[in-house]
Amino acid sequence: MTVTSVHDPSHREALWELEDAFERGDLISVFGRCTVAYEGRAASDLGAGDRLLVLKPDGAALVHTDEGRQPVNWQPPGSEHRAAVRGRQLRVRSTRTNPDETLTVRFSDVHQLSAMAVTGGRDLTLHGSEEDLRTRILERPELVEPGFEPRETERPSSAGPMDVFGVDAAGNPVVVELKRRRVGPDAVGQLARYVRALGEELGAAEADPDGTGGDGDDDAPFVRGVLVAPSVTDRAAERLADRGFDHVALEPTPEE
């Protein structure tokens, strides 16, 4: 069987099982009454209570209570687990370096300990990401606006690579920033940096406060900024308006 499990073990029994499981590289879960101490980037102490300790063969350690998605205490992958019996307690300690951090779980009672050898099945495929949004726009540029022509993705600039670079129906350069979900003002700032960088590179006017457009008399092209996202916060909308940028409401995947 791939799973070993003991119910209400003595500390010494639990220690044997833990050390065997460490040796085998098992995924381990321990129910029990414990205190938890953490010392590292910060420091914390947690009084006695019933909790679930998960120990992974890659060094990750998680202490979960009955609430929250987040563990109440943890140690990242790359740590080293050790266990020992200290007096009336079973001590499980997970340490790592860089930064130096230690997580110590002291069990007064171990109610249940299980360990499972884990095999395969790490092929997670996530849909609806920013890449899906880019694909969607490259396949159907008119979703951005009629006449839009993508020219380049991840186009380099002094402000970093812009998501999509293209031209509009009038031939103006367009910087498109993609966000897979509702965005705040930070995304507008990011878009503004790309637009400014491209404007400087092309020797163009960055903005057009008069609203007279850049396709007129002067030769310098007017660089437009378009933010593609499902929606924007109020403050982001303000900043878009300030900068003269456009917002296109678009989901990373088609509705239904």
Added chain:
Amino acid sequence: MTVTSVHDPSHREALWELEDAFERGDLISVFGRCTVAYEGRAASDLGAGDRLLVLKPDGAALVHTDEGRQPVNWQPPGSEHRAAVRGRQLRVRSTRTNPDETLTVRFSDVHQLSAMAVTGGRDLTLHGSEEDLRTRILERPELVEPGFEPRETERPSSAGPMDVFGVDAAGNPVVVELKRRRVGPDAVGQLARYVRALGEELGAAEADPDGTGGDGDDDAPFVRGVLVAPSVTDRAAERLADRGFDHVALEPTPEE
């Protein structure tokens, strides 16, 4: 006993145990071979493999593999768990609304199922946080610089509340931004927004590129910006220099 646990249960046995545990409000862990499907803000599929499913009475659900601190799939607190036998599979589904999200775990084999009633012990005390840093500075203002006098914490401004507001030995207003660890350029931008907001409010010059100081002839006070953090990245240092701000190297807790 506060813990129930079954080894290699039939799907029907596992279903009974799950429903009892839901009823009791237990913290549940399930080892088994399963596929995972998520549909909501994004969507994902995960092929068959051995994993650990954790179900919490507050509605949180976590699917953990043998690697990583993060669950490979999850559902936040506030979701509702349901279980059913569907053909040759035990299906555990966790759903929530706003946004509509569904996590479905289909077990072909359940190796081990445990459930524990959890009581008390949620009194986590965390040290070394940003609040500790503020406390430290208010108690010993000279750590910022000789003659510094804190006047207000969380002082409101049009750019939001600033961590600490005070005056320096020369009487210049000082905005102090606190960070508990090494910071990047974003923190400088935040500080700059506060300094500008305060400058506009006081009708003062925001910056002093000439380095002539603001304690001289003109009446308008010169608003200084000080970033207190253990250290800063190179790019952050550049931006600090550009803006004429100061950096004070300080840990949230005294060394040793």
Added chain:
DNA sequence: CCATCTATGTCGAGC
């Protein structure tokens, strides 16, 4: 409920 900010964020990519 929405908007903003912090985090022992975690995680992955680029340098």
Added chain:
DNA sequence: GCTCGACGTAGATGG
């Protein structure tokens, strides 16, 4: 190794 930006970020706090 460090830095930077994204995340189904989570979680807390204030309007």
